[in-house]
Amino acid sequence: MARPRIRKAVFPVAGLGTRFLPATKAMPKEMLTVVDRPVIQHVVDEAREAGIEHFIFVTGRNKGVIEDHFDRQIELEATLKARGKASELAALDSILPLPGTTSFTRQQEPLGLGHAVWCARDIVGSEPFAVLLPDVVVQSSGRGCLAQMLEVYDERGGNVLALEQVPPPRLIATASSASARATAAASGRSPAWSRSRHAAPSPRASPFSAAMC
């Protein structure tokens, strides 16, 4: 059965990053680098690799640098060109989204992840979409996490969550066990749990928050 294609991904990047102060006093936490790419770049790359065509960022105050990062930097490019820095230019080119494939909207108040996603409703419209948490970077030997999820979606449709198992001693099975069972029942799999540190201690967040890696 033909299913609506997943073309759009939402990146909720309005978080304050208080856990990384003072590094994030003047810089968005999403711009902290993992090796030589900002964290948000790793996450956007995962979406691009999966075939996502439109990248929707829900930002907040002081996040303008993220928009700049996904735009051309004309002066820098001219300087690199004049100096014959071909590989650096190619590196910049490789991360540049196609014109018109990014959208930025603002979450005006920090009212939670649900509110941030809701802020993207007009840009997403009436099609299924992906949500990628900007803190979660996935390393895989083969296809990326979202690409794997899209395969499952193509097969089964509906809503798809990515789950990661953590060792039993880290389980905090309180209220979350009910939702885990519900998820497991829906998927026909045994319960899997989030590795995400911020998800594990919070029954509300587990097991879903790793779901949208």
Place this chain on the structure above:
Amino acid sequence: MLSPAIFDLLGAQQQGAGNEIQLTDAMLRLLAAEPFTGLAYEGRSFDCGSKVGFLAANVAFALARSDLAPEFRDVLADLLAGEASGTAA
């Protein structure tokens, strides 16, 4: 991957934990109406919102880079050896 039906649920939602609108609350309600599939995906995630997760991501991604790994592996081994013998700075 979420269905657009999540937006109506989010819009109708009262604020929950921490006076915030939780995505997971809306997902639980969507679960009553639509199928969800959980995928135990192949790969390893790093929570870059935590300091240790962020540091681990840097080490893991550096070790996966052919241009960096050989030199970085040596530095890392030195640091770990120094720490084990109590001479790390």
